[in-house]
Amino acid sequence: MRKFKIPQMPQTTTKSIRFPNDVIEEVEEALIGTDCTFSAFVVEAVKVALENLKEDDEENNQA
Structure with missing residues (x-):
């Protein structure tokens, strides 16, 4: 069984x-x-939005 670890908050700016x-x-x-x-x-x-842009870029590179 995996042990529970308290997740760390990502750094923010x-x-x-x-x-x-x-x-x-x-x-x-x-x-x-x-x-x-x-x-x-x-x-x-x-x-x-960033995921969508990445997907669009990948689709355009495959064409």
Whole structure:
């Protein structure tokens, strides 16, 4: 049986970025009733976008 280890939090860096007000409002509305923070939402969205770009690049290189 594998032993339990407390996971380490990834290192983070604070970045100041500007969002259009309408985007902020849409994200905040989407987060209502969830335990997700604005920052966690943005990090996940960026991760998905990066994965999509990588997949697109791989598809273009195969063509």
